[in-house]
Amino acid sequence: MKHKLPLRIRATITLLALFAPTNVTGIDPAMPYEQEFVLTAYYSPLPGQCCYVRGGYEADKILNGEGHTAADGTAVYPGMLAAPQSYAFGTRVKLPRLGTLTVHDRGGAIQVLHSGAHRLDVWVGSGEEGLARALAFGVQHIRGTVYPLGSRQPENDFDLARLRAPMERLSPFGVQTENLLALSPKLGDRNLSSAILQDHLRSAGYFDHVSSGYFGPETQEAMKRFLNDFELEEPSDRLTERSASFLLAASRRSEAELPIHGIVEKGGSEDTIAQAQRILRFLGYYDGRTDGAYSLALHSAILRFQQEKGLVGTAIDPGAGRIGPLTRRALEAEWNRRLVAVRADKYSTIHAVEQQLIDGGKTLDMFLAEGHTGQRVRLLQHLLAERGYFPEEKINGNFGALTRSAVFDYQVAxxxxxxxxxxxxxxxxxxxxQSLRREERAKAYRIVRAEGWKAL
Structure with a gap:
């Protein structure tokens, strides 16, 4: 005979079953547990990088996020984790060789994998240095310990210095290595942009150290000397667009000897005097005829130049109104400065042209490959069609075999x-x-020179 439990006891058991916490997995949700992870790293892109993993600032933002705050509103910091949705914000994960890290972020690819491993992404910095770290980090398979909310969590102890940021990792992703004006290295940086700056300073004769990529005191001192020589009132602790345009011009142009041979004075060589007249006209000191005659106008032009450069005080000082060795050296320095300034102005215009093309969606700003679709692919097809590599009637925004073949033909040519x-x-x-952008930039620059900015 079966014995029935009293009704009051059965009701109590039912209530306990309804309201008591259950754990179908057999793991206490407040207890730490071990887990297999597939770990990668991400960074926050900044404008003015030499290199982007997707080919451009906007494209890298799409891949890595805006880079200011995490999904839970926390400001990004080194060692912050992006984890699958099942991880509550504030969960901590202890990983061998990395330390203890906290979950603050999500990500489209940050999921539980079919293998049972969980994807994690760790934030490793911003700009080129952050990108170099992320690339060097690669994909790591790690077994770690998860400390859920409510468990006794260890303190964060991630140290960014444990992760290297080798500049050579950036080289395959260089998209602005040719355009110094697009870069923005600053004091304290350790990146490829700083190495590119050092290369240009060396080419211009201002830096005689190894291009280490560290923008330190030696680089700043070289910047100071360069800015002083070219009379630029720009900061020495960073590369501005104006200083970059002058440095690019100076590094691409070797010092030219002043085409004035001999002394310029009354009774001197007509050829030498005529050359002095041309140089002083170019510099804005002389507006007379180029006739090889030592006139009062030429004397006044030479005197004004000498006085502005502090070479003489009055018209009766020794050497006043005469081009001797000292005045010739000063003229040569000024002549080179002016020639560099003319070319710097050209580089600034070219850079502005490219920025307008980028802002207007008229030039490519990311890497593309088979399988990509959208407006950028359509633009690529249009550019290839203009060059005769792609049939215009086939432009459809889909990067397939036909586009791949057209890109290959362009690359070979x-x-x-x-x-x-x-x-x-x-x-x-x-x-x-870079090749496509260089061609589009040159074409647009010619249009601007011929027809003005509105023609773009």
Missing amino acids: SGIVDSLSDDGAGSVGPETL
Whole structure:
């Protein structure tokens, strides 16, 4: 005979079953547990980088996020984790060789994998240094310990200094290595942009150290000397667009000897005097005829130059109104400054043209490969059609076999690849992107020079 429990006891058991916490997995949700992870790193892109993993600032933002705050509103910081949705914000994860990190963020690809491993993404900095760290970090398979909310969590102890940021990792992603005006290195940076700055300072004769990529006191001192020589009132602790335009011009132009040979004075060589007249007219000191005659107007022009440069005080000082060795050296320095300034102005205009093309969506700003779709692919097809590599009627915004073949043909004609087996053949990587942008920039610059900015 079966014995029934009293009704009051059965009701109590039912209530306990309804309201008591259950754990179907057998793991206490407030207890730490071990887990397999697939760990990668991400960074916050900044404008003015030499290199972007997707080919441009906007494209890298799409991949890595805006880079200011995490999904829970926390300001980004080194070691912050992005984890799957099942991880509550504030969960901590202890990982071998990395330390203890806290979950604050999410990500489209940050999921639980079919293998049972969980994807984690760790934030490792911003700008080029952050990108170099993320690339060097790679993909790591790690077994770690999860400390849920409510458990006895260890303190955060992630140390960013444990992760290297090798500059050589950036080289395959360089999209602005040719355009110094697009870069913005500053004092304290350790990145490829600083190394590019040092290379240009060396080419211009202001830096005689190894291009380490560290923008330290030696680089700043070189910047000070350069800015002083070219009379630029720009900060020495960073590269501005104006100082970059002058440095680019100076580094690409070797010092030219002043084409005045001999002394310029009354009774001197007509050829030498005529050359002095041309130089002083170019510099804005002389507006008379180029006739080889030592006139009062030429004497006054030389005197005004000498007085402005502090070479003489009055017209009766020794050497006043005469071009001797000292005045010749001063003229040569000024002549080189002016020639550099003219070219710097050109580089500034070219850079402004490219920025307008980018802002207007008229030039490519990211890497592209088979499988990509959208407006950027349509623009690529249009650019290839203009060059005769793609049928205009086939422009559809889909990067398929036809587009890949057209890109390859363009690359071969441009000397970028030789065969389909070459790295990057048929896809728009750094070299192809730079080549297309260089051509579009030059074409747009010619239009602006001929017809004005409105023609763009």
